[in-house]
Amino acid sequence: MSVAAALVLVLAGIGAFGWPGFLRGPGSPRGVIAYQGRVAESGYRLFTIRADGKDLHRLPVSIPNESFAFPAYSPDGKRLAFVGEAEGGRQDLFVARADGSQPVSIVPSPLVQIGAASWSPDGASLVFSWKRDGDWEIFTVHADGTALVKLTNDRGFHGGAVFSPDGKTIVFTADRGGADSHLFSMNADGSGVRQLTFGQDESAADFSPDGRTIAYVGFTGGNADLWTMNADGTARRRLTTDPMFEYDPRWSPDGRWIAFEGYRGDFPDLYVLRADGTGRRQLTNTERYAGNPAWIPGRD
Numbered sequence: 619m620s621v622a623a624a625l626v627l628v629l630a631g632i633g634a635f636g637w638p639g640f641l642r643g644p645g646s647p648r649g650v651i652a653y654q655g656r657v658a659e660s661g662y663r664l665f666t667i668r669a670d671g672k673d674l675h676r677l678p679v680s681i682p683n684e685s686f687a688f689p690a691y692s693p694d695g696k697r698l699a700f701v702g703e704a705e706g707g708r709q710d711l712f713v714a715r716a717d718g719s720q721p722v723s724i725v726p727s728p729l730v731q732i733g734a735a736s737w738s739p740d741g742a743s744l745v746f747s748w749k750r751d752g753d754w755e756i757f758t759v760h761a762d763g764t765a766l767v768k769l770t771n772d773r774g775f776h777g778g779a780v781f782s783p784d785g786k787t788i789v790f791t792a793d794r795g796g797a798d799s800h801l802f803s804m805n806a807d808g809s810g811v812r813q814l815t816f817g818q819d820e821s822a823a824d825f826s827p828d829g830r831t832i833a834y835v836g837f838t839g840g841n842a843d844l845w846t847m848n849a850d851g852t853a854r855r856r857l858t859t860d861p862m863f864e865y866d867p868r869w870s871p872d873g874r875w876i877a878f879e880g881y882r883g884d885f886p887d888l889y890v891l892r893a894d895g896t897g898r899r900q901l902t903n904t905e906r907y908a909g910n911p912a913w914i915p916g917r918d
Contacts, residue, residue: 647874652691665677711744753776755776758806800816838856844864866878870890887904
């Protein structure tokens with residue numbers, strides 16, 4: 619399975635991108651979003667685009683890897699973490715400068731899959747999923763590649779881990795050997811695991827900047843929709859009812875918008891909507907793939 623399929627069958631590419639003119643005007647989202655897009659039949663690269671749909675750029679990552687996936691920016695916006703897949707299937711977790719330059723492999727992983735990483739709020743560590751021991755488990759590592767720690771050790775899939783804004787909690791997706799995946803929380807040291815959701819299938823959690831709300835994906839009648847809930851799992855609220863498959867919600871730094879990938883066909887494009895579920899806006903228009911959004915802190 620390729621990097622793109624590591625967590626949820628994600629990957630495809632960049633085709634013709636268009637900017638809908640109605641994105642400008644009062645109430646338009648601000649900021650810059652990084653994402654991964656497909657550029658060849660088997661290759662993926664990292665791009666940035668403004669949240670109003672303008673100024674598309676490709677990040678010049680200076681390593682000869684075949685594919686790059688799962689961009690994640692440090693809280694100060696100065697460093698970029700991503701997964702790189704080389705020819706032959708080697709996948710490493712890299713940390714680079716914000717523009718993609720000077721990448722360093724901090725978790726080398728020959729022929730073993732690595733999932734998306736999330737930064738701790740102090741920028742010192744990352745939490746990520748890894749299939750090192752045969753099952754997908756959650757690990758943390760310092761940003762320089764030291765202090766690798768395995769936090770989970772259970773049957774089934776564990777992935778999509780994110781830190782809470784105060785750094786005390788990690789929320790992640792797990793199926794624990796069952797048929798459906800759900801959201802769980804644990805202390806930052808791996809203790810105190812608690813199940814948060816109990817629906818048909820939930821995944822892809824992300825904390826709001828104030829730490830009070832979690833956006834996530836929930837399946838309703840076989841369709842993936844965006845939901846929010848309190849950080850303790852209460853007060854669940856469905857944001858979207860569109861028949862398109864919606865995935866990977868990510869809060870804007872100001873907490874007003876959520877970026878996500880939406881499937882109207884075989885491959886996703888980038889969208890944003892307000893935190894209350896209104897104001898959906900399409901940012902890209904491609905017949906390949908544009909997904910795994912990540913807002914860049916400090917960029918306007």
